[in-house]
Amino acid sequence: MQRTTLTQEPMVRLTGVAKRYGGGVVALDTLDLDVTKGEFVALLGPSGSGKTTLLNIIAGMTPPSWGSVHIAGSDVTQLPPSKRNLGMVFQNYALLPHMSVYENVAFPLRVRKLAEKDIAEKVETVLELVQLAHAKQRLPRELSGGQQQRVSLARCIVYDPSLILMDEPLGALDKKLREQMQSEIKRLHRTLGTTILYVTHDQEEALSMADRIVLFHQGRIVQQATPADLYFKPRSVFAANFLGASNILSTTAVGEGIAQLKSGEPIQIGSGAPVSTNHPVKLLVRPECVRIERREAASRAQGTNSVSGRIVSSTILGNVTNHHIVIADGHTVMAQELTRRAAQDWAPGEEINLTWAAADTRALEPDEMEV
Amino acid sequence: MRETAATANHATWVSHCANAWAWFGYAFLVLPTLVIIPMSFNSTDELAFPPDSFSLRQYETFFLKSDWLSSTFLSFKIAIATAVLAVVIGVTAAYGLARSSFPGRGAIVLFLLSPMLVPVVVVALGLYLYFATLGFSGSALPIIVGHTLVAIPFVIITASSALRHMERNIEAAAMIMGASPFQVFRKVTLPLLKSGIIASALFAFLISFDEVIIAYFVGRAGFSTLPVKMFSTIQWEISPVIAAVATLLTILSTGICVLVTIIMDRK
Numbered sequence: 001m002q003r004t005t006l007t008q009e010p011m012v013r014l015t016g017v018a019k020r021y022g023g024g025v026v027a028l029d030t031l032d033l034d035v036t037k038g039e040f041v042a043l044l045g046p047s048g049s050g051k052t053t054l055l056n057i058i059a060g061m062t063p064p065s066w067g068s069v070h071i072a073g074s075d076v077t078q079l080p081p082s083k084r085n086l087g088m089v090f091q092n093y094a095l096l097p098h099m100s101v102y103e104n105v106a107f108p109l110r111v112r113k114l115a116e117k118d119i120a121e122k123v124e125t126v127l128e129l130v131q132l133a134h135a136k137q138r139l140p141r142e143l144s145g146g147q148q149q150r151v152s153l154a155r156c157i158v159y160d161p162s163l164i165l166m167d168e169p170l171g172a173l174d175k176k177l178r179e180q181m182q183s184e185i186k187r188l189h190r191t192l193g194t195t196i197l198y199v200t201h202d203q204e205e206a207l208s209m210a211d212r213i214v215l216f217h218q219g220r221i222v223q224q225a226t227p228a229d230l231y232f233k234p235r236s237v238f239a240a241n242f243l244g245a246s247n248i249l250s251t252t253a254v255g256e257g258i259a260q261l262k263s264g265e266p267i268q269i270g271s272g273a274p275v276s277t278n279h280p281v282k283l284l285v286r287p288e289c290v291r292i293e294r295r296e297a298a299s300r301a302q303g304t305n306s307v308s309g310r311i312v313s314s315t316i317l318g319n320v321t322n323h324h325i326v327i328a329d330g331h332t333v334m335a336q337e338l339t340r341r342a343a344q345d346w347a348p349g350e351e352i353n354l355t356w357a358a359a360d361t362r363a364l365e366p367d368e369m370e371v
Numbered sequence: 372m373r374e375t376a377a378t379a380n381h382a383t384w385v386s387h388c389a390n391a392w393a394w395f396g397y398a399f400l401v402l403p404t405l406v407i408i409p410m411s412f413n414s415t416d417e418l419a420f421p422p423d424s425f426s427l428r429q430y431e432t433f434f435l436k437s438d439w440l441s442s443t444f445l446s447f448k449i450a451i452a453t454a455v456l457a458v459v460i461g462v463t464a465a466y467g468l469a470r471s472s473f474p475g476r477g478a479i480v481l482f483l484l485s486p487m488l489v490p491v492v493v494v495a496l497g498l499y500l501y502f503a504t505l506g507f508s509g510s511a512l513p514i515i516v517g518h519t520l521v522a523i524p525f526v527i528i529t530a531s532s533a534l535r536h537m538e539r540n541i542e543a544a545a546m547i548m549g550a551s552p553f554q555v556f557r558k559v560t561l562p563l564l565k566s567g568i569i570a571s572a573l574f575a576f577l578i579s580f581d582e583v584i585i586a587y588f589v590g591r592a593g594f595s596t597l598p599v600k601m602f603s604t605i606q607w608e609i610s611p612v613i614a615a616v617a618t619l620l621t622i623l624s625t626g627i628c629v630l631v632t633i634i635m636d637r638k
Contacts, residue, residue, distance in 0.1 A: 059547055081546045088547045094540035098562045107558075108548035155548070 009073040010034040011163055011195040012058060017067035019053050027053045029219045030066065035163075035197060040189050042206035043199045044242070045216030051199045054216075055165050058197065060084050072162050087156030091168040093148040095140040101127070101151050102136040108159040126158040129188070146177045153185070157192060166198045170205065182209055203243045207231065215239055235273070236365050240284045247290070247333045248364070249283040259283065259363075263328030267305050272363035282364045289360035290335035292323060292346060295353050303358045309333065311350045325354060404621060411614035418611050429615035439600065439616060446580055446597040449511055453518040453579035454572045460519070461526025461575075462568055466560070468527075469534040487524040494520065495588035502589050511594055517585035522575035529574060533567025570631045577627050581620075 012035040019028040028050040035041050043051040056062040058069055060081035068077045076084050095104050102123055109119045127133045130150040140148055149169060156164050169185070170178045186209055189196055200206050206213045207227040214224040215238075223230060223239045234240040237248055251259035251267055253275035260266050267283060275281045292311075300306060309325040312332065316339055323335045323346060335354060346352065406420055413419055414426035433439045464483055468476065486494060495517065502513040537560075545559045546552070561568075583598040590599055597620070601613055 059543075061543055061547075081543070082549050082551055084547075085549070086547065088544060090540045090544060092538060092540060094538060094544040096541060096545070096559060097538075107545070107550075111545075111548065111550040111554055111558075152544075159549070 009037075010070075011037045011039070011072060012197070013070040014054075014058070015068050015070070017054070017057060017064045017069065019050075019057060019062065020065045026219050028057070028064075031221050033214065033221065033224075035195060037195055038193045040186075040196045040198065040209060040211045042210035042213045043197060043216060044203060044206040044213050045201065046242070047201055049216035050219040051201075051216045052167060053219075055088075055167055055197065055199050058163075059086065059088055059165055085159075085161050087159070087161040087164040089149070089152050089156055089164065089166040089169040091171045093140070093145075093152045093172075095148055095151055095155075097140055100137050100139060101132060101143070104140065104151055105136075105155045105158050108155060112159065122158055126154045129157070129191075130154045130184075145173050146181060149173070149181060150184070153188065157188065157194070161194070163195045163197065166196060168199055168201070171200075171202075178205075185209065207243065215242065217242075233271070233362065234284065234364065237282055237284075240362075240364055245287050245334060245336070247285045247287060249285065249331070249333075250329075251281055251283055253277050253279055253281045261307065261327070261329045263308075265307050265328060267307070267361060268303070268358035269363050270357070270359035270361045273365045275363050280366075282366065284362045284364055285333075285356055285360055287322065287334040287336035289356045290333065291337075291355050292325070292335050293353050293355055295351055304355050305358055305361060306353050306355045307333075309352055309354050311346045311348050311352060313348055314346055325352070327354065404617075407614050407617045408621070410611065411618040413611060413614070416611065418609055418614060429612050432612045433615045433619075437612065439597075439612065442595050442597045442600040445511065445594065449514050449518060449586075449596060450576045450579040452511075452515045453522055454576040456515065456519040457522035457526045457575040458568060458572045461523045461571065462530045462564070464523075465527045465530035465534060469531060483527055484524045486521050491521065491582075491584045495585040498585060499588040511590075513589035514586050514594065514596065517589055518579035518582055519575075521582070521585065522578045525574050525578060526571040529571035530564065530567050533564050537563050566634045570634050573627050573631050573634075577624060581624065 012033070014031065014033040016030050016032065017028065018026075018030040020026050031054075033054075043054060045051045053062060057064045058071075060076070060079060060083075064077070068075055070076065071084060071086065096107060099107065105123045105126060106119050109122060114122075123136075124133065127136055130153055132147060132150055132154065135143060135147065140151065143151065152169075166185075170181050173181060182205060185196075188194075198206075198210065207230075210227060212224060213227055213230050215222050215230065217238050223235050225233070230239065231243055234243065234246075240246045240248065249261065249267065251261055253259045254266070255277055257269045257275075258266055259269060259275065259281055269275065269281075269283065272284075273281075293306075295308065307327050309327040312324040312326055314321060314323045319339055320336050321339045323337070325333050325335060327333050333354060409422050410418055410420050411429050412425050412427070413422035414424045414428045468480060468483075498513060498517045498520075507513050541563070542555050542559055545555045550558065581598060582596075583602055586596040586599045587602065590596060595603065597616065601616055604610060604613055
């Protein structure tokens, strides 16, 4: 959205950055990463995957074992956090508990020795922006979690840092407040055009907020792409499983763009990693792409995969209904459809066929860790 | 249902008994101290209980007619010096230990807390021999050093607990917002540790003010602190003034403890 012009210098450039701790623990494997000015990048991954370590390296809280960090074109690898001119929002807010909201927001301006008049003006403007002008004399502990996080956002944007780092900023909030804050952060990002690096383990958050998602697993970047590309074109089993629900079929390639299940049923592959004949290949089919049809009525059209199965259970989860089906090779596959009153009732034990478009079938690279 | 009710009844009965025992033990320990208070208002020339009259004669003697006051001032001076020294050393040590990890950290913690583990009389004897060689007669310094030594572990423990309760990210956040390490310490760490520091200073003051053994071993002629003077007084004469002194000491100690509790609670 904000990626209007490509400046020659990226806002953040990490070159060969790695972090190793004593005893050979690899927190972060050697990686390169560029972040464009104004971009909203989510660092997504399970806990312990290295995303927070990376954020701390950029902030200057943790020195990298190797590699260099450039911010806005200059090498900051050796600079202390206070000299990097960036902002950080923490999960637990990290507000100064002995200062009022006003003083908290004024703090970065005071350490920069601004005139009292300018401080007052800037603080008022920013508090207005996060809708907390009425609470400026209160202490952090007198505010709700959402309000505290808004103070910590205000305290970040007040000194106009070139880059804002956010470490699971909404992790401590309940679901409803989280969604509200997500759109608030997006709004601030749009209005201010700041570059944001956002650490989260919540895939929905990453999908809904980021311009680009960088997916971490065991200290490595496994894939980086726009939310849509990451969802529709995951490269590995890990990426497919981490974002959204997925059915992973274990098959063997039998030719160009065609594989077969252990039951012998052929599956046409639409996209993904190249396959080599007679080698095992994992295929991804998203549950919402799978349709259940009566066995005799099942489509046999070219470009459609059809596999026989038996209904195990159906669960209504509100607006969607999940059906679990055992297919001929013994694996369970999930089919998802919108819940409708008129929808066909499938009884457990019923013999059916599952169909999906060949285009919705994606071959995945085997995970390195699994080999 | 009846069984559970019976168990519950039994449990409350047991807890009542335990409470009663605790109060009994407490009374047993505290009453002898409290007995001193009415004794201090007696007008006779000997310690007696129950007192047969009420007067402020002992207090008059303490404040106006004796050399008790000079000992009291000495104790105050030593206790204040101890509090300042112990806080400066103890808080910086606690801060350094809390904010770093290095091999041998545990050994340093143990070393710093060791004055608490060694019997005070051993510390006192060591200091006595040490200062006898150095020769610091005619000064309160040996007592101050000795008291600082035993107060430091308490300061470290109080300050460490205050540091542990402090969110570490707060200092990181201040640093990222552009504050220099000195600004972080002065504007963030110090204000947040304030109540812990005040509490540990009061503790150090109290430890020094009450301490007899070290003060007795290393204090020279003319440098008897209040507790030492009390101790030597009861060896020669049983003057009822001592009851007045003890009462004043109790009030001071209790006052400081209440103050510490209020300060710690306010957090």
